Amino acid sequence: MASSKQFQDRAATLGQRWQQLWRNPTAVSAIASLGAHGLLFLALPFLPDTSTKATESEIRRSVGVVELTPDEQKRLPDFSTLPPIELPPLSTPKPDDAAPFSFSDLPKPSTTLPEPSDSLLAPPPLPIFIPPIAPPPQPYQIQIPTTPPVAASPQPSAPPSPEPTETPQADTPSPQPLPSVAVEDGPQLSQDNAQADANTQPSPTPRSEEQIQQDLIARQQELRELYTYNPSGTSVEEGNIGFVNWFREVFGRDYSEGDAKPIQQEAEAEYPKLACPLKQSPRAVVGVVVDAENQIVGEPEVLQSSGYRLFNEEALKVIESYPFENSTGKEQVYLIGVKFEYSEEVCPPGLAPAPTG
Secondary structure (H helix, E strand, O other): OHHHHHHHHHHHHHHHHHHHHHHOHHHHHHHHHHHHHHHHHHHHHHOOOOOOOOOHHHHOOOOOOOOOOHHHHHOOOOHHHOOOOOOOOOOOOOHHHHOOOOOOOOOOOOOOOOOOOOOOOOOOOOOOOOOOOOOOOOOOOOOOOOOOOOOOOOOOOOOOOOOOOOOOOOOOOOOOOOOHHHHHHHHHHHHHHHHHHHHHOOOOOOOOHHHHHHHHHHHHHHHHHHHOOOOOOOOHHHHHHHHHHHHHHHHOOOOOOOOOOOEEEEEEEOOOHHHOOOOOOOEEEEEEEEOOOOOEEEEEEEEEOOOOHHHHHHHHHHHHOOOOOOOOOOOEEEEEEEEEOOOOOOOOOOOOOOOOO
């Protein structure tokens, strides 16, 4: 009785497993694939072999050799009696075809370089050769410490009068008194002069906080313009345009080929210590007119900027003391290139740190 019950339980469990298995599409596809491959494997030996391969004996078969009889050999054509084949002669090339590309008529290239033009007409080739200026550094921001407001000047106070002291009685005779005029007039005159000087000196006017702040802002803006790089006017083309405009402003006419050629010279300037934080070696070109007595006529002008207002102002100072030698006997235009060479001898490390702010 127990064995029949166990058999029923196992049958029920097996039926549930089969139901779960048939509900799973993956298991059904796997069983179907296995069944199809099994049937194909069983039916493979019974399938006809359609791919027939040639055997080794069929590939290597003997070929018979036919030997011609003398009568058959006589029937063959005799090529020894045929005339030789003559090829047509090659056509001789024509003179024009022999050298289709003739370079004899071409002119020989010139080995001399063309002379530079001195004309400054449009575009004005100004005889200025200025090397490119080094790439600009990052602009410096100047930070100026605020100064305390000026305190009002204290009023001078009169010195305290000395307290009279009692003189001890002595048996010795007292010295003769000095003349009253000499004793009284001297101190009185010096005191009057001190009061007169104090009255004539103007007392400083007190400044308001707003005025002090405005002065600090103006000073900071001025320092920023001195140390900040400005690329305007630093190229050769801008220098040529600046020369033409400056010549027209000085002489009242345009520069032409009939005018005297400007004299170009170089000047080595002392590196300003105020420019040590920049660590740059710029070059500026200044235009100036010199008379027959080597005196500067008018105001020199920076025709090509160094990129920094600080170096431009120093270049103008160099021109003021430059030794000109004008031997033309008349007014002469000079173009002076002022070079500032950075050196650690002038700017040792730690002398002038770069401004921050």
